Amino acid sequence: MSQIAKLVAQRLALGLLTLFIVSLIIFLCVEMLPGNFSEAILGQSATPETVAAFNRELGLDLPPHERYVTWLFNMLQGDFGRSLASKRELSELLGYRLENTLFLAAVAAVIAVPLAVSLGVLAALYRESFYDRAVNVVTLSSISFPEFFVAYILILVLAQNMGVFPAISNISDELGFWEKVYRTALPALTLTLVCVAHMMRMTRAAIINLLASPYIEMARLKGLRPTRIILKHALPNALAPIINVVVLNLAYLVVGVVLVEVVFVYPGLGQLFVDSVRSRDIPVVQACSLIFAMTYVLLNLLADVLSIMSNPRLLHPR
């Protein structure tokens, strides 16, 4: 077990280091923004004295490395500063938005992951059949669609023509769970459609890749049923790539929702991010970027660790 523990520890340490570097990059990016931060807040008319006073108040007169440390510590304690536009404390705003985004991602994931993996296994099982070819064409197409295209088509069909789901997903905390799910249906469906195709193709490819290996031939020559061959012999060995693609798609669900949130006016983090970029609300952009990046790094880390754990050679060393 020691070898695997060592590897996992190594990955975790590397993940922490990455998180640190990522925060540094985001900080530096904001540092390099053209224009004066204080002037942006106080307006063009501010006198140099007021600007200087404001800088002192926010600690902007300090050298960059000290400011970075303070910023990082504040972040770690959950203090994200204030929005320039609304002057509101960011922590509560971000918390609420993040919760919504995670809710949307979770609804999509609950539908997408089991669906994708089982469709992928089926396609591998019945490869070269009509089902497989049809699925291949359909998934290739749906990968090719821009998210907003899928979203608008769904709106057109399900909201406009059939009126099954609301076109706009304005959710709030007062709503009950099922009401929330109902209103989230269209964005979640859009996300599902886009990432099921990808996950399914990867699952199929990972399994088919293995089907040419001698131990699968051996299993066939042992007279096992095709289902058993796929489930017992191919799937366990294809786990690492499948886990990888599933986790990466989860990361996509959290980070890539931006477009979908905008189309459905869903009050999530992505929407907030886009609005803030447009209005150049720097602290919000910074905080959102950091949260997105952290989620992404953590999920990648998870994928890494899980695929190490699913390797029999590492799991059962000599």
Add this chain to the structure above:
Amino acid sequence: MAEDKKGEVLLQMHGLRIEGRSDEIWHEIVHGVDVVLRRGEVLGLIGESGAGKSTIGLAAMGFARDGCRISGGSIMFDGVDLAKASDDSLRQLRGSRIAYVAQSAAAAFNPAQKLIDQYCEAPVQHGIMPRAEAESDAIDLYGRLQLPDPEGIGFRYPHQVSGGQLQRAMTAMAMACRPDLIVFDEPTTALDVTTQIEVLSAIRDIVRQFDTAAIYITHDLAVVSQMADRIMVLRYGNLVEEGETRGMIEDPQKEYTRDLLAVRTFRKELAEDPGAEMPLLRVENVSAAYGKSPVLFNVSMDIHSKRTVAVVGESGSGKSTAARVITGLLPPSEGKVLYEGLPLPADHRKRSKDEKHRLQMIYQMPDTAINPRQRVRSIIGRPLEFYLGLRGEDRDARVRQLLEMIELDPDEFIDRFPGELSGGQKQRVCIARALAAEPELIICDEVTSALDQLVAEEILKLLQRLQDELGLAYMFITHDLATVRAVADEIVVMLQGEVVEQGLKETVLTPPHHEYTELLLSSVPEMDPDWLDNLLDERLEQSA
């Protein structure tokens, strides 16, 4: 098995035709072969690559690999025609009444499951016995196959068990349902000679104990003559000759069979002791390591000009590492390499063109040793350009000369891509590429191991002719003692990174030997059906 059934026909293939698909077209690869196998009989299928022996072996299970199909003939197994049987009925036969042992056990075991789980799968799935019974049965069989720790070994994963043991575990797995027929597909080809003996004797014992019929597929006539009652020689999907083993070995009827039998008879004349003459290349007390794991320990050897030194050893003996040190790919941790008395820089990047062209290398796998995207013209032409500055017409003329030297027709071959050459032709092109640099010493790293025996023999003869004509020195790395006997002037025997014995060929090959040399020499199968029995008796006596 009931005694009265003995001798009854178990499997009869009649006019078997199999097609393979390439370039979207079906080509016939087995052209109507008849096979008869009786209960308890072992049939050897032998042939070179492309003979269709594995394909026929798999057809005995009613199975065709992806991209192949059984296109004609009948396969009667105990009254059922497997060529026409439904998938379901085939599945019920496979694993339970006909079992398969694959060439590479390491690849044919599922890496994610314990050996015993894989053992129990067939009996449990076919409903022959419950899991617990299958497990105790497995332990019994592991013991009969002389696997160490029969109680524990099944609970290990495939990567935790050595190659020879895996092959025996796979034989046990094939035995699990006590099938009527087992197909052995080159089960010892991937193993070292000393391990091969253990597996061969284990397989033979178990087949005899249970009186199972078997089809034993191999390219090695010496191996098959130990195992089989009857042999079928195949070539290009056709039957060449069929007969009882002893009769076939003693009195082959067809020319092709005689060629196969004669394959290890090529011998070079014995050389004189070089005496105190300065060697072309001297390896002096070299030790080397990959990272932190040492692989070579204090190795020394001399190679004299116009002579062949064969370095022989099994996998892991460090023989290829020695070559990497000499070529400068792996700088040694201690010791040095001298060329004509002068030290060669340890790193090949620090050697001059003049130092480099004298020392050339030919590799084991001709498929990967030449760039598949270059034509023969540029493969051979590049060293001419690089070392000798030949261009244009001069270069082409020299390429043609070289092609003639390696017995390939220049007009036909100069514009071909490697994909359009056979394995032997590719290896010839590799030789030509080495010759193009005008070398004094060529390192041949297992150059014949990936080739069919007859082709390998031709390559050895070609190399010998080139040595006589051009006065080349060879360092011949091989695991195959037959090759050593054929080409060597001097022999270096290596074991686990150390030289255990070295000297002139006749000195090393005549007793008394070093213990390991003895083991190696005695493990090489001979074309004598009694060889394995005699050897095992002998070893038993010695240990007693």
Add this chain to the structure above:
Amino acid sequence: MTMPLTGNTFGGQASPWFSRIAVAAVHFFLLVLFLQNVAADFWSAIPGFIFIHAYSIVVLAYWSSLDRTAAGDTVIVTLTLEFVLIALLFWDRFSAWPWSTLFGLALVQFCAFAAVRYWKDLRQAPRSAWFGLIVILVYVMVAATAPIIAPFSETEIVGSEYDVWSNKNLLGTDNLGRDMFTRLIYGGRNTVGIAFITTLLAFVVGGLAGILAAAMRGWVDQVLGRLVDILMAIPSFILARLILTIVGTSVPSLILVIALLDATRVFRLARAVSMNVVVLEFVEAASLRGEGLWWLIKSEILPNILPPLVAEFGLRFCFVFLFLSGLSFLGLGIQPPTADWGSMVRDNATLITYGDITPLLPAGAIALLTIGVNFVVDWFLHKASGLKD
């Protein structure tokens, strides 16, 4: 581009009669364009007419005399260059067309030649691949000749806002009263063009770095690898936005930033496939011979990794194309008044609530092209993997 990737693997034979008809059709297309736009009157059109026909005949005659593959590739390049040269000679007549149109024509020419050259492979292509190829060809032609086909200019206001489909404005007008059909054509040219250049840049940078890392190993590999790891640790959408906020959303900076981020993915792939080749003995043999780094890359590694790289180029193009459209859709990409498919969807999205599908046309156009490319890549990959055994 199509030249070296096929090398020996695709057979080259003299082309059959129907492929010649294909070439003739392309030339007919060029001819019509020539007559419509270049020739001032009937008499001055005659030399152009003769020239194009003579050109076709020479091409076809030369073509059918070829059967060796390497020469065939040279011909494609030479003839395309010839075409450009001749176009330049007639520059005064072409002057009504912008440079990009001329380039586009050469591209069309190139596509036609490639089609003929690889006819044998194309004929075996499945229907999905055919569909993809035709879609790509149509897009290339439309993008290349946008100024000729489009009835209005890109930013011209030709009617009232949100006009319905009519004879004058085929697809109606947009939120500012510009012609939708015209914008759609120009939008294709802009979005596809920018995505293509970006992908190309990403491939040159990322591919070269990846091969270098694999060929040199050691610290070069380590440094590049770590750099890429860090860049890839941040979601590219977020990082792209951050950097674009700093450097501004001009077209060159869009191209540079997206290309840089995408180069990381190309790097990973190029390094991985090169690694597979670098460990083979023929590369070892070449480096033992004393060959330099450039030679190793150019002659030993590159020809062997081209098929996966070409396939990846198609996939990357799709990705960049979707990414760019997504940015523009959010109003963070290509800036107005430049026509662009992503922003066209957003600008006219209100119409969807009235059940009008016009705003979906640009989105559909995006989807169609990516589907086309994906189908072709799928076929190519299938073919390339089939070649291994």
